[in-house]
Amino acid sequence: MTNKQQKICVVGLGYIGLPTASLLGTKGFSVHGVDVTQSVVDTINQGKIHIVEPDLDILVKSAVGSGNLRAGIEPEPADIFILAVPTPFKGDHEPDLSYIEDATRRIAPHVKPGNLVILESTSPVGTTENVVARILADAGHKIGEEVFIAHCPERVLPGRILIELIENDRIVGGIDEKSTAKAVEFYHSFVRGEVLATNARTAELAKLTENAFRDVNIAFANELSLICDEQEINVWELIKLANRHPRVSILQPGPGVGGHCIAVDPWFIVAAAPQSARLIRMARKVNDAKPDWVVEKVRTSAKKFKRPVIGCLGLAFKADVDDLRESPALHIVRQIQQEQLGEMLVAEPNISTHAEFDLQPYQDVIKRSDILLLLVDHKQFHGLRASDLKEVILIDTRGVIK
Ligand code: SAJ
Numbered sequence: 001m002t003n004k005q006q007k008i009c010v011v012g013l014g015y016i017g018l019p020t021a022s023l024l025g026t027k028g029f030s031v032h033g034v035d036v037t038q039s040v041v042d043t044i045n046q047g048k049i050h051i052v053e054p055d056l057d058i059l060v061k062s063a064v065g066s067g068n069l070r071a072g073i074e075p076e077p078a079d080i081f082i083l084a085v086p087t088p089f090k091g092d093h094e095p096d097l098s099y100i101e102d103a104t105r106r107i108a109p110h111v112k113p114g115n116l117v118i119l120e121s122t123s124p125v126g127t128t129e130n131v132v133a134r135i136l137a138d139a140g141h142k143i144g145e146e147v148f149i150a151h152c153p154e155r156v157l158p159g160r161i162l163i164e165l166i167e168n169d170r171i172v173g174g175i176d177e178k179s180t181a182k183a184v185e186f187y188h189s190f191v192r193g194e195v196l197a198t199n200a201r202t203a204e205l206a207k208l209t210e211n212a213f214r215d216v217n218i219a220f221a222n223e224l225s226l227i228c229d230e231q232e233i234n235v236w237e238l239i240k241l242a243n244r245h246p247r248v249s250i251l252q253p254g255p256g257v258g259g260h261c262i263a264v265d266p267w268f269i270v271a272a273a274p275q276s277a278r279l280i281r282m283a284r285k286v287n288d289a290k291p292d293w294v295v296e297k298v299r300t301s302a303k304k305f306k307r308p309v310i311g312c313l314g315l316a317f318k319a320d321v322d323d324l325r326e327s328p329a330l331h332i333v334r335q336i337q338q339e340q341l342g343e344m345l346v347a348e349p350n351i352s353t354h355a356e357f358d359l360q361p362y363q364d365v366i367k368r369s370d371i372l373l374l375l376v377d378h379k380q381f382h383g384l385r386a387s388d389l390k391e392v393i394l395i396d397t398r399g400v401i402k
Contacts, residue, residue, distance in 0.1 A: 007032065009078035009110070011103045013040055013071060016120060016154045017084035018049065019056055019161045025063025027190050032078060033071040034106075044071040052322045052350075055162050077110045080186060081117045083132070084154065087124075088260065093267035093284075095124045097131055104132050108139035113146035116182045120154045122207050122261065124268040127151075128200035133175050143175070150174040150183035151200045153207030158259070159321055169193040173203025205269075212266040212280050217251045219283035222290050225253035236399035255375050255397040256290040256328025258317030263287070263326050291328040294373075294397055295335045301371050301393045308342035311369030313362055314376025315348040322350040329375035333357065336373075345369060349380045374400055 006029060010021040013035040021033040035041050043050045047064040049057050063069035075081070085099035100121055111117065117136065119128050128151040133143050141147040152172045156164040170187050172195055174180030180197050187195045198206070221239060228235035239250045257263045266284050270277040302308050317327035324330050334356070337344055347362035348354065362380055366372065369392055374381060377398040384401045386394060394401055 006030070006079040007077070008080045008082060009034065009075050009107065010082045010084060011075060011107060012083065012085035012099075012121070013044060014084070014086065015051060015053070015158060015161065016156070017082070018044065018051065018060065019053065019156070019165055020082060020084060020120070020154075022056070022059040022063040022069055023162070023165055024190065025066065025069035026059060029068065031063070031069045032076045033069060034073070034075050035071060036073065038073060041071040041073055044069070053161050054159065059162060075107045075110050077112060079115060081107050081111065081115065082120055083107075083118065084120045086260070087121050087264075087268075089264055089267050089271075094271055095268050097123070097127060100127060100131055101135065104135040105139075108136055108141070111136060111139075111141055111147055113142070116148045116150070116179070116186065118183055118186070119149075119151045122153055122211075122265050122268075123151065123204050124208070124272055125201050125204045126272075127204060128173070129175050144178065148174065148176075148179035148182045149200075150179045151203045152183055152187060153203060155207065155210065158318075158323060166190065166192050170195050171198060171203045171206050172196065173198040173200040175200050208265050208269050211262045212269055212283070214251070215257060215262050215266045215287060216279060216283040218254070218257055218262070219286040221251050221253040222256075223286055224250070225290075226293065234399075252399065253397075254290070254328070254377075255294045255332055257287040258325070258327040258329070259323070260325050291331045291335075294328075294332050294375075294395065295339075297395050298332075298336055298341055298371065298373060299339070301395065302341040304393070305342065305370055308370040309345060309368050310336060310342040310371045310373060311345045311347070311365040312336070313347050313365060313372070313374045313381055314378055315346065315354065315357070316350055316376050316378070319377040320350070320379055322348075324351075332373070332375060342371070348376075349378055371395065374398055 008024050008029050009032045010017050011034045013033045021031045025031045040050050047061040049060050083103045085103045088096050090096040119132050133149050137143050155168050172183045184195050184197050225235040242248050266280050270281045312333045315329050345360050345365040346357040347360050347365040371393045374396045377400045381400050
C-alpha cells in the first residue's frame with residue numbers, strides 16, 4: 001500500500017527531479033533529493049531553486065520549509081527510489097546511459113527488500129531491464145521477488161511542469177506485473193490524470209514515440225517553409241488554411257528544433273533500428289538543417305549592405321523560457337558573429353546577461369537594425385508589425401511579425 005509515511009529518494013534534481021521531489025514533499029511524503037552538484041544541494045536546502053520554472057520556487061520553499069524535502073550528495077535508504085537523471089547522446093547520436101548507470105550503482109547499496117525503483121529518465125528500449133535491473137541484480141538484489149522496478153517516463157512541458165506533473169496521464173511499465181502494480185499505485189497517490197499500465201519496453205518506446213511524432217510533424221512544417229519560400233507563399237497562412245481541414249493538424253515551422261528532448265530522443269529510436277527508422281532519421285536531419293538555411297538567408301540579405309546592423313531577437317530554444325540548451329537561435333547568432341556578416345545586436349528578454357553577447361533591450365535592437373532576424377516567438381515580440389518598423393529587411397523565422 002502506498003502511504004505518505006513512505007520515504008522517497010529522488011536522484012537527479014534538475015528540470016524533472018526537483019519539481020517531482022518538491023511536489024511529493026508538499027503532498028506529505030518524506031523526500032530525500034540527491035544531486036551530484038554541491039551548489040545545487042545547498043541552494044535547495046535553503047528553500048531556493050537553481051532553474052527557472054513557473055511556481056517552482058514556491059513549491060520548493062514550502063516542501064523544504066515543512067521539513068519534508070532535504071537534499072544531499074549521497075542517496076539514503078528509502079521505500080521508493082526515483083531516477084530522474086539526463087540521457088543525452090554521444091558520438092554519432094548514440095544514447096549515453098552513463099548517468100543512469102551511475103545513479104543505479106549509487107542507490108544499489110541502499111536498496112532493501114520491498115523497495116520500488118522507478119526510472120523516469122527518457123530511455124532507449126531495454127534500459128529498465130538491461131541497465132537498472134541488471135545493475136541491481138549484480139549487486140545481489142532479488143529482482144521481481146524482493147525489489148520491484150518500473151519505467152514511468154516523464155512527459156511534462158517546460159514552462160508547464162507543475163501543472164502537467166499532476167494533470168498529465170502517466171504511462172507505467174514494470175519489468176513484471178508486480179512491479180507495474182506497485183508503481184501504478186504510487187502514481188495514483190499524486191497524479192490526477194489516468195495512470196496507464198503496460199510493460200517497461202512499451203513504456204520506453206511510448207515516450208520516444210511522443211517526441212519523435214512531434215519532431216516529424218515539425219520537420220514537415222519546416223520542409224513546407226522551404227517550399228513556400230521558393231514559391232513566394234506565406235507558410236503560416238498556408239498551414240493555417242490547411243489546418244482548417246478536420247483531419248489535418250500541422251505544427252509550426254521555426255529556425256530549427258532545440259531543447260534536449262525533441263532534438264535528442266528520436267535518435268534513440270534510430271540508434272536501435274537504423275534500417276527501419278528512415279522517416280524519423282530524415283525528420284531529425286530536416287530540422288537540424290534549418291538553422292543553416294536561416295544563416296544563408298542572412299548572408300544573402302547582408303550582401304545588400306556595406307556593413308549592416310543585424311538585429312537578432314531571441315536566443316532561447318523556444319518561447320517564454322530562459323533555457324538556451326541546444327537552441328537553434330543561439331547556433332544561428334553564433335554563426336552570424338563568426339562570419340562577421342555585420343554589426344550584431346542581440347536581445348533576449350528572458351535573461352539579463354550572456355557570456356558571449358552584450359544583450360540589448362529588444363526595443364533598441366528593433367529601432368537600430370537594417371536586418372531584423374526574429375528567432376524566438378517570445379510574448380514581447382508578438383505586437384510587432386512590419387508597418388511600424390523602419391525600412392528593414394525582416395527575416396521572421398516564427399511567423400510572428402504581422
Ligand atoms: N517547435 C517548433 N514548432 C512547433 C513546436 C515546437 O519549431 O510547432 C520547436 C520549439 O521551438 C523548440 C522545440 O521544437 O525548439 C521543442 O519544443 P517543444 O515545446 O515542442 O517541446 P519541449 O522540448 O519543451 O518538450 C517536449 C514535450 N514533448 C511533446 O510535446 C511530445 C514534453 O511533453 C516532454 O516531456 C519533453 O519534450 C521531454 O522532456 O521529453
